[in-house]
Amino acid sequence: MIKRITIFCYIKFLFILEGCIIEGIELLMILVDDMKINDYEKIKDSLQEEYDEFWTPNILRSELENNNSKYIVAKENTKIVGFAGILITPDDVQITNIVTKKSERKKGIGNLLLDKIIKMAKNTNKNSISLEVNEKNLIAINLYKKFGFKKIGSRKKYYNGIDDAIIMSKVLK
Numbered sequence: 200m201i202k203r204i205t206i207f208c209y210i211k212f213l214f215i216l217e218g219c220i221i222e223g224i225e226l227l228m229i230l231v232d233d234m235k236i237n238d239y240e241k242i243k244d245s246l247q248e249e250y251d252e253f254w255t256p257n258i259l260r261s262e263l264e265n266n267n268s269k270y271i272v273a274k275e276n277t278k279i280v281g282f283a284g285i286l287i288t289p290d291d292v293q294i295t296n297i298v299t300k301k302s303e304r305k306k307g308i309g310n311l312l313l314d315k316i317i318k319m320a321k322n323t324n325k326n327s328i329s330l331e332v333n334e335k336n337l338i339a340i341n342l343y344k345k346f347g348f349k350k351i352g353s354r355k356k357y358y359n360g361i362d363d364a365i366i367m368s369k370v371l372k
């Protein structure tokens with residue numbers, strides 16, 4: 200079977216403002232592949248500090264062991280810079296999380312991960328892909344809107360008994 204991986208190039212131009220001289224070019228090569236157990240081992244101890252405070256190693260581990268879940272990782276060389284996952288339910292595909300390493304945000308990695316999981320979701324033959332996001336998480340909401348997700352509902356005080364969850368969905372077919 201031919202294994203597909205996605206390679207993404209991010210080119211960052213650094214300017215010296217005085218005189219607008221190009222100081223250097225940073226070429227970021229990002230590869231997206233299925234998350235393996237050794238990827239999990241590499242990030243499990245730094246999940247909350249470097250990725251997202253909502254993730255614990257046990258949750259991620261059980262997601263990886265769930266036959267209805269699929270997880271992907273974004274890597275720069277061997278360094279993991281983000282990951283994302285979906286859960287395939289009888290009704291639709293749900294995004295369980297998408298997260299970029301804190302030090303690597305705003306470089307296009309979230310775009311790349313979401314694009315990939317939408318493609319994976321299309322291969323499941325489900326009609327839609329959905330997610331829940333904190334109403335205050337405007338960065339993630341922007342990302343989802345950019346890919347055509349629309350608000351279809353909300354769950355009151357879903358996060359910490361305070362913040363509402365917004366339910367967003369996108370038709371896959």
Ligand SMILES: CC(C)(COP(=O)(O)OP(=O)(O)OC[C@H]1O[C@@H](n2cnc3c(N)ncnc32)[C@H](O)[C@@H]1OP(=O)(O)O)[C@@H](O)C(=O)NCCC(=O)NCCS
Pocket residue numbers: 250251296297298299300303304305306307308309310311330331332333336337338339341342345
């Ligand atoms: C949401 C998240 C994955 C975005 O990752 P990222 O790698 O920084 O995203 P990208 O650089 O690819 O940006 C993708 C889009 O996100 C939105 N975005 C990213 N950073 C933003 C910011 N600081 N302000 C507003 N919108 C922003 C924009 O729509 C952006 O599109 P653009 O590049 O065309 O402007 C990242 O912020 C993250 O890991 N957050 C914590 C985990 C989380 O909240 N996940 C969502 C759970 S529902």
